Amino acid sequence: MSASPWRATRATVNPGLFAAALLSGTCATAAPGPSHPTAGAIDILAQSAASDWRPVDAENTLYLELDSGRVVFELAPQFAPLHVANLKTLVREKYFDGLTIVRVADDYLTEWEDSTGKRPTGTAATMLPAEFSSPIRAWQPFTPLPDGDVYAPQVGFSGGFPVARDPKTHEQWLVHCYGMLGLGRDDAATSGFGGSPFVVIGNARNLDRNDTLLGHVVQGIELLSTLPRGPSPRGFFDKPAEHIPIRAMRVAADVPPRERTEVEVLRTDTATFKAYVEARRNPPKGWYLQPAGHVDVCGVRVASRRVAPEVAK
Amino acid sequence: MSASPWRATRATVNPGLFAAALLSGTCATAAPGPSHPTAGAIDILAQSAASDWRPVDAENTLYLELDSGRVVFELAPQFAPLHVANLKTLVREKYFDGLTIVRVADDYLTEWEDSTGKRPTGTAATMLPAEFSSPIRAWQPFTPLPDGDVYAPQVGFSGGFPVARDPKTHEQWLVHCYGMLGLGRDDAATSGFGGSPFVVIGNARNLDRNDTLLGHVVQGIELLSTLPRGPSPRGFFDKPAEHIPIRAMRVAADVPPRERTEVEVLRTDTATFKAYVEARRNPPKGWYLQPAGHVDVCGVRVASRRVAPEVAK
Numbered sequence: 240m241s242a243s244p245w246r247a248t249r250a251t252v253n254p255g256l257f258a259a260a261l262l263s264g265t266c267a268t269a270a271p272g273p274s275h276p277t278a279g280a281i282d283i284l285a286q287s288a289a290s291d292w293r294p295v296d297a298e299n300t301l302y303l304e305l306d307s308g309r310v311v312f313e314l315a316p317q318f319a320p321l322h323v324a325n326l327k328t329l330v331r332e333k334y335f336d337g338l339t340i341v342r343v344a345d346d347y348l349t350e351w352e353d354s355t356g357k358r359p360t361g362t363a364a365t366m367l368p369a370e371f372s373s374p375i376r377a378w379q380p381f382t383p384l385p386d387g388d389v390y391a392p393q394v395g396f397s398g399g400f401p402v403a404r405d406p407k408t409h410e411q412w413l414v415h416c417y418g419m420l421g422l423g424r425d426d427a428a429t430s431g432f433g434g435s436p437f438v439v440i441g442n443a444r445n446l447d448r449n450d451t452l453l454g455h456v457v458q459g460i461e462l463l464s465t466l467p468r469g470p471s472p473r474g475f476f477d478k479p480a481e482h483i484p485i486r487a488m489r490v491a492a493d494v495p496p497r498e499r500t501e502v503e504v505l506r507t508d509t510a511t512f513k514a515y516v517e518a519r520r521n522p523p524k525g526w527y528l529q530p531a532g533h534v535d536v537c538g539v540r541v542a543s544r545r546v547a548p549e550v551a552k
Numbered sequence: 553m554s555a556s557p558w559r560a561t562r563a564t565v566n567p568g569l570f571a572a573a574l575l576s577g578t579c580a581t582a583a584p585g586p587s588h589p590t591a592g593a594i595d596i597l598a599q600s601a602a603s604d605w606r607p608v609d610a611e612n613t614l615y616l617e618l619d620s621g622r623v624v625f626e627l628a629p630q631f632a633p634l635h636v637a638n639l640k641t642l643v644r645e646k647y648f649d650g651l652t653i654v655r656v657a658d659d660y661l662t663e664w665e666d667s668t669g670k671r672p673t674g675t676a677a678t679m680l681p682a683e684f685s686s687p688i689r690a691w692q693p694f695t696p697l698p699d700g701d702v703y704a705p706q707v708g709f710s711g712g713f714p715v716a717r718d719p720k721t722h723e724q725w726l727v728h729c730y731g732m733l734g735l736g737r738d739d740a741a742t743s744g745f746g747g748s749p750f751v752v753i754g755n756a757r758n759l760d761r762n763d764t765l766l767g768h769v770v771q772g773i774e775l776l777s778t779l780p781r782g783p784s785p786r787g788f789f790d791k792p793a794e795h796i797p798i799r800a801m802r803v804a805a806d807v808p809p810r811e812r813t814e815v816e817v818l819r820t821d822t823a824t825f826k827a828y829v830e831a832r833r834n835p836p837k838g839w840y841l842q843p844a845g846h847v848d849v850c851g852v853r854v855a856s857r858r859v860a861p862e863v864a865k
Contacts, residue, residue, distance in 0.1 A: 281785065345774050346730045346853070371842070386702050389848040417659045417755065426839055441754075442730065442851050445832060448842045461658050461781040468774040472594065519758060526739055529684070529761040535702040535848075538755050540659070 278525070279518030283511060284542055291511040292503040292544070293399075295457060299323070300491035301330060302500070303459075306484060310438075310459035311491075311500050312420050315400055317379065318413050319370040319453040322422055325363050326433040326453065330488045332361040334434070339482030343466045344474025346441030350423055351485055352434055360434065369428040370451045372412035375404060379411075380508040384516065386533040390414075390444050394536040396507035400455060401536045403447065413452035415443040416537035420454035440464045444537070457502045457543040505542040515542070591838070592831030596824060597855055604824040605816040605857070606712075608770060612636070613804035614643060615813070616772075619797060623751075623772035624804075624813050625733050628713055630692065631726050632683040632766040635735060638676050639746040639766065643801045645674040647747070652795030656779045657787025659754030663736055664798055665747055673747065682741040683764045685725035688717060692724075693821040697829065699846040703727075703757050707849040709820035713768060714849045716760065726765035728756040729850035733767035753777045757850070770815045770856040818855040828855070 295313045303310040316323040329335065335351070338358070342350040375381075381402065383395035391403030394414065401414040413419065419439045424431030431451050438456060440463060456463070466483055469476045476482055491499050506512060516539055521530045608626045616623040629636040642648065648664065651671070655663040688694075694715065696708035704716030707727065714727040726732065732752045737744030744764050751769060753776060769776070779796055782789040789795055804812050819825060829852055834843045 345777055387700070389699050389701065390844055390846045428841055442848075444848060444851055445835070445844045447844060449840055464658055465778050465780055467778055522758070527762055528741055531703055531758045531760060533703045535755075535757060538757055 279523040280515050282523075283515050283518055284505070287505075287511050291506055291509050293506050294546075295491075295502045295504055297492040297494075297499065298490065300502070301326075301454070302487075302489045302491060302494065303335075304486040304489070305462055306486065307462050308459060309500055310462050311457050311502055312454045313399070313457045313502070313504060314420075314454040315398070315413065315452070317398060318373055318400065318402075318411075319451050321367050322370050322431070322433060322451045322453045325367055326422070326436070327490055328363040329360065329433050330490055331493065332363065333487070334358060334360065334363070335485055335488040338485050339479070340463075340466065340485065341469075341482055342437075342473070342475045343440075343463075343468050343483075345468045347443055347474065348421075348437045348439050348441070349463050349466060349474075350435055350437035352423065352436075354479070354482070360432075363433065365432050365434075366427075366429040367432050369431070370453070371428070371448045372410045375406075375409045375411045382507050382512060382516075384534060384536055384539070386520070386535070388536060390447055396512070396536075396539070396541065399504045399507050399541050401539070401541075403536070412448050414536055415439050415446045415452065417441070417540070418456040418460050419452050420456065421446070421450050421452045424450055438463050455541075457504055458500060458545060501546045503544050503546055507541060515539075592836040593828050595836075596828050596831055597818070600818075600824050604819055604822050606819050607859075608804075608815045608817055610805040610807075610812065611803065613815070614639075614767070615800075615802045615804060615807065616648075617799040617802070618775055619799065620775050621772060622813060623775050624770050624815055625767045626712070626770045626815070626817060627733075627767040628711070628726065628765070630711060631686055631713065631715075631724075632764050634680050635683050635744070635746060635764045635766045638680055639735070639749070640803055641676040642673065642746050643803055644806065645676065646800070647671060647673065647676070648798055648801040651798050652792070653776075653779065653798065654782075654795055655750075655786070655788045656753075656776075656781050656796075658781045660756055660787065661734075661750045661752050661754070662776050662779060662787075663748055663750035665736065665749075667792070667795070673745075676746065678745050678747075679740075679742045680745050682744070683766070684741070684761045685723045688719075688722045688724045695820050695825060695829075697847065697849055697852070699833070699848070701849060703760055709825070709852070709854065712817045712820050712854050714852070714854075716849070725761050727849055728752050728759045728765065730754070730853070731769040731773050732765050733769065734759070734763050734765045737763055751776050768854075770817055771813055771858060814859045816857050816859055820854060828852075 299314040301312040314323045338351055338353050340351040341354050379397050381395050381397045383393055388394040393404040395402055401416045402411055403414050404411045417439055421437050422431040422433050423435030423437050468474060471477055519539055520532055520534045612627040614625040627636045651664055651666050653662060653664040654667050692710050694708050694710045696706060701707040706717040708715055714729045715724055716727050717724045730752055734750050735744040735746050736748030736750050784790055832852055833845055833847045
């Protein structure tokens with residue numbers, strides 16, 4: 240009574256199994272994430288070359304430390320330089336240490352902030368020009384998807400991130416797909432300075448171009464997606480006792496090398512990535528009787544994998 | 553440091569709060585679910601008339617009883633009559649009682665079945681003609697969405713369910729949106745008889761027309777979406793000890809009235825529903841600085857609400 244096309248190829252490890260590979264000191268094999276890769280996509284990752292992957296810069300990596308483990312984010316300064324810099328300032332001032340996750344909205348997002356509003360923001364800015372979108376720049380790689388989008392004239396991937404574009408206005412913006420990191424704000428466009436980060440855990444495309452996205456989860460999304468949902472209408476918890484404690488946030492570069500989580504992300508400007516997308520659009524014959532022939536931008540999850548850390552001398 | 557457009561209208565209750573309304577014997581107010589309604593959409597529900605809602609037929613309602621509570625499904629016999637009948641036969645033979653959830657794949661689906669393959673299926677069929685799609689029937693209501701779809705020529709809602717259509721082939725099919733109930737299968741199209749139900753908890757559009765969908769969750773989705781993720785690549789649990797126990801599945805009509813969960817679902821063939829969709833496309837001015845102006849079929853969550861049960865005489 241097998242119920243899925245994927246069971247046959249269970250051999251490929253996923254992030255949950257990487258710890259073992261890590262402990263043995265070997266380089267982990269490809270990890271499509273715990274999500275919906277087709278069997279074909281998994282095969283492509285398994286056969287990928289080292290050059291199909293890129294390391295994540297420790298200076299652009301954030302850790303969210305929860306009691307349940309570590310969530311790892313890659314930041315996107317190429318899309319939101321001011322907000323990336325300001326969020327890192329807050330992190331380095333230990334602004335988030337001891338704060339809590341105050342909101343988990345089912346099929347939408349989870350968010351953390353200082354619900355007392357009393358924590359000092361130190362040298363970080365508390366108002367910043369919005370970076371909801373940016374001009375398309377010739378030097379930025381872009382791999383378009385062929386099947387269109389309900390929300391934007393064009394969608395694709397740039398540097399590992401889901402991106403929408405409007406060729407008429409020469410504008411681009413990051414897309415609210417699963418696992419994206421954004422910054423909550425009040426009504427003012429300039430108010431999303433970084434004090435209220437959120438992660439997309441569902442369908443949140445209606446937020447596109449309404450807040451600054453500045454990164455994505457590359458390991459540990461399940462620590463956020465499995466959290467109890469907040470009982471209030473938009474997922475806020477009623478009582479502080481229900482909040483989920485945050486031990487700390489850190490810039491990976493500030494963490495001793497042996498305590499880091501080294502991650503590689505699938506490059507999105509390669510033939511391998513194109514084949515990976517195609518395997519989602521048209522999976523190999525077998526279980527699929529009617530391949531979709533299409534894929535939406537949030538239906539492509541950019542793979543990431545843990546690798547053995549360099550041993551400190 | 554408010555971080556969202558929704559906080560300002562927290563007053564509307566969500567499913568988690570309905571228990572209170574239920575206990576007080578009053579009819580619960582509109583519940584958009586714990587998910588992403590815009591403030592405008594919530595207002596529309598709050599102002600809706602009784603006639604904007606329809607009761608769910610107890611004969612077409614299933615309960616999945618977990619240690620954590622009850623998940624309520626509405627079935628869609630108008631789209632998958634053979635599979636609805638067969639699943640109800642399995643449920644009435646108590647086929648699922650004592651089985652387990654064997655798979656929770658992040659951003660994809662959760663599934664339960666008899667992993668031993670030993671449980672007798674009684675009088676239920678174990679092969680059934682696939683109901684992946686059906687002919688468009690003139691008597692079925694259809695409210696189209698105006699913004700297109702990446703996967704299908706046309707999308708909209710019929711009887712509360714997300715539906716795709718191909719006017720050229722006169723075919724229609726249910727869409728793998730969040731909360732949809734489907735039946736897993738082996739490679740053969742006829743093998744999805746009902747022994748492996750699954751619920752969509754993420755982006756699963758690549759499954760459209762590859763399995764039989766036959767219902768949706770109308771209460772309790774968070775009991776499934778918060779489950780721990782399976783560690784194996786596609787979300788299967790490695791060890792039976794990790795499986796999540798199922799106490800029972802029941803047809804609501806077989807449950808004593810006072811033990812039922814009475815649910816109403818927002819009608820999708822009304823002016824109110826059109827306004828609800830429009831409020832998602834173009835939310836009222838305020839927090840939104842750049843309304844999407846579009847909505848995808850899975851971005852519209854059909855609202856449901858608990859109502860006070862009729863008291864047995």
